[in-house]
Amino acid sequence: MNNKTYKAKEKTIIAKLQERLVVLTLLTVGAFIIIQFVILSSVGTIGPKISRISNQVAQLQLDNEIKIAQIRQDQTNSQVQQSAISELQMHPTTVKYITSATAKLGSSNVVAQK
Numbered sequence: 001m002n003n004k005t006y007k008a009k010e011k012t013i014i015a016k017l018q019e020r021l022v023v024l025t026l027l028t029v030g031a032f033i034i035i036q037f038v039i040l041s042s043v044g045t046i047g048p049k050i051s052r053i054s055n056q057v058a059q060l061q062l063d064n065e066i067k068i069a070q071i072r073q074d075q076t077n078s079q080v081q082q083s084a085i086s087e088l089q090m091h092p093t094t095v096k097y098i099t100s101a102t103a104k105l106g107s108s109n110v111v112a113q114k
Contacts, residue, residue: 073079084090 072084
């Protein structure tokens with residue numbers, strides 16, 4: 001009879017352990033689901049911010065390209081000469097500069113002229 005009571009106690013202990021295991025499993029799964037909702041809600045609010053910042057970066061890059069193009073245009077010789085005349089009251093000279101295309105080796109009369 002002692003063996004029967006031992007087996008009955010063993011079954012009740014196993015049943016209690018199984019119940020606790022099921023409860024712990026459900027609690028663990030529930031905790032993971034809650035954590036997932038928290039993560040998704042925080043990422044869901046950050047997504048539009050990231051999108052807005054990406055759009056701002058793209059707009060700034062476009063603005064920078066436009067500014068670079070304007071700077072390049074302002075650096076052209078004709079633009080610099082026009083600014084020098086209109087803003088600095090400078091006048092063009094009649095000095096002709098020697099370039100590699102016009103200079104010839106051995107020419108002694110190629111000099112800057114007025």
